Amino acid sequence: MDDRIGRIGRARGFVLLAVSASFAILVAWPLVRLAIEAVDGGLAPFLAALAPEGLEAIGNSLWTAAAVTLLALLGGLLLAFLTEHRVVPGRPLLLLAILLPLLVPDFVSALGWTRAFGPAGLLDRLAGLELPGLYGPIGIVLVLGSGAIPLAYLLIVAGMRARAEPDLERAARMSGADGLTALRTVSLPLLWPVIAAAGGLVFATTMNTFGTPAILGRPAGFATMTTRIYGDLAFSSSEAAFQRVLGLALLLVAVVVVIVALTDRLGPRNAVRGAISGPRGQTRAVGRLPLALAWGFVAVTVLVPLAALLLTALTRAVGLPPLPEHLTLANFGRAIDSRTLPALVNSLMLAGAAAFVCVVLGAAAAIAPGRRWRRRWSGFVALGFAIPGSVLAIGVLLAFGRPLRDTLLIILVAYVAKLWALAERPIAGALDRIPAIASYAARVHGADGLAALRTVLLPILAPTLAAAGLLVFIFALHEVTISILLYGPRSATLAVAIINLQQLGDPTVTTALAVLLTLLVVLCAIPLIALRRSWSTGLIG
């Protein structure tokens, strides 16, 4: 019966066919090619993954990713309730600060944390303080967790805006529920589909992230699945090592998909759906303490590490204290060369195209199958997201290397395979919260399926679609593990140019590039955020 929302007759069948074909070409075929190569080595690659060290790495990956997911969801929820349910002074600034870590590539934020809180870091120089356990699992969880909060926050807020609950919450309060009870019985259950979608994405992102565990884990001898995969990748001129890479990566995909599927089933069996409410009334001012806490949190996890990075970028040579006589802008000059501009153009084109295609495919995969099949499709699409970028790139090379080698298109194919889920999950999460009544109403008033989609569903979904596109755009803009394997003479991306310029690791230049990249992403993101706000206020606010 619910299916009526998505049922748009023949058009729907056609869309389903297109989604299935895209999935088969973009995600399934590269994965199958990888599996063929891995199986070619017999069972050895898989057995290697299950040796004691392999199991330890799997365990490490699992528990750090679980901890990161919890941290990110908790932080994201708290911040979302704060900014969405209360009148917050200086709201735009706080929003930007909350979202800032999303705009910073994750290896850069790990670098920022070590510069800020590590031994001989900014805090150590200023106050003799350093964060114990930064190198090791604690540091990994803190850096990845605080970095994932904006991802969770963005998805939760987009979900909240797709259907406002203050009405229901107020009803609960008027009926005598205290704040906590209203939260437990009304707000959280309503949000569950979005929370599950956000949690699944954070978990999958964390499971296949490499930069932070490599920077913070190696010194403590703490291995995760991705650092082990990369370790073998470094020796992939040996056939055994290459096959081990593929075996481990496929195992990683399996683990992520199973866990995400399981968590999707947790929580309320049927997400609570209610009526669309009227404009949200943000009348209660935020308390001074929560606001101070929010800003304190943002300062510690975002602003201080970024400031430490900026200081490093401005310092003449690594290791010099950031005194006026040692400061220079020269690193920024060295960071920009004749390759940077074409690479920037490539990156912007790729990120824009990936955002467009992913949102279209994401919406199609979320809407077309109907409510009953939506979750299954979520699982399929998540396959591409679950695989580490470097291994996905190998799969895409195996699948399409001959016709598409060195083109921008092959990079786009890999981006879409990887980031499809990033667009699909928030849209599916928001759809799960939209009451079927909305489109029944349209149908009753004579709208056909397509008209209902256009006039009811799309306007409600607009903020979520914009958020999904923004996410894909940002992730694509600082993606490096895929493009470094796939680029050709004319298709280098900005992140590739950065990696290549700094390979001997002069951190002053690296951080200068990172700062430039961050600035660029911020510049690109501001109009998008503004656009998103005007859409959401115009259409449902």
Added chain:
Amino acid sequence: MTDSAQAARQRVAMTVLTIGALLAACGGSSPATSVSQPGSAGSGTLNLYTSATQDTVDAVVAAYAEVAPDVSVEVFRAPTGELDARIAAEVREGQIGGDVLWGTDPLSVQGYASQDLLEAWTPPEAASVPDEYQTDTFWGTRLLNMVIVHQAAMDDPPADWTDLTDPAYADGVAIPDPGFAGSAFGVLGYFATMDEYGMDYYRSLADNGTTQVQAVAEVLTGVAEGQFVAGMTLDKSARDAIAQGSPVEIAWPASGAISIYSPVGVFADAQNPDIAKHFANFLLTQEGQAAIASTGWQPIRDDVDGPEIGGEQVTPDWPELFDRQEELLEEYRTIFGG
């Protein structure tokens, strides 16, 4: 100021190169030129797969343009792991996109040689490369020297490899992870196969609280920032950092820096084998070597000026290491984890 110094260096290097090229052009029949270049380069496109640093690749490509103006060199440059993964995928897909492979360390390049992916031939300039730095399919182009780097403000800095296990530097030493960097693996191979060190050397390092970081450059950064007092890093990056004013110094180990050679070879199914061989051989000529040296690396030929070398150099018995990566790394990981 640093920048202008660097620019000046580059200008000098370019002038030297230009003069060299002019001389070569004028004396077209001089023996050095005709021997150094087999046939003519002809014209066409060359695909170079490399993990050499970007500035070095740029310098070499610019110098090559003087010798072979009708060849356009397309570069795919990536860190060793990514480069190797791309080649491994292309091998399985059916066609390697590169003509020339210019790697950072002999071990990963040997992996391709043992799969018969590299052409066996003899570059005219091979005789100028020391025997220990060449095989039938690849030849050394430059040396990466693993040395000791320490804080400049140290009273009693370590002077040799064994000093790093001294309790005086407990908890203050950093080493790069041989599971990530080919150069660090070469060092592991050297210590593991030398009787006076052996794996016990790494055990003593671990017992002394030594920290393993991922990349060679992270050691340098950590020492410069005061996180570590000393560690193992590559001479070129340490020299660059010192030139910019980083508070570190190089201690050239008394028993010798460990030299790793960066090899060049030609893919067996290169689309342009003649141009590929011409380019690979060019890296071994004086002109090619000068271009490499202009970016701070030690050239493989001793008749080309390079950076100042601070003492003895030793190198592992490479063929001995070629098939022992797994075994050595496994033993290493029981000591340092990961």
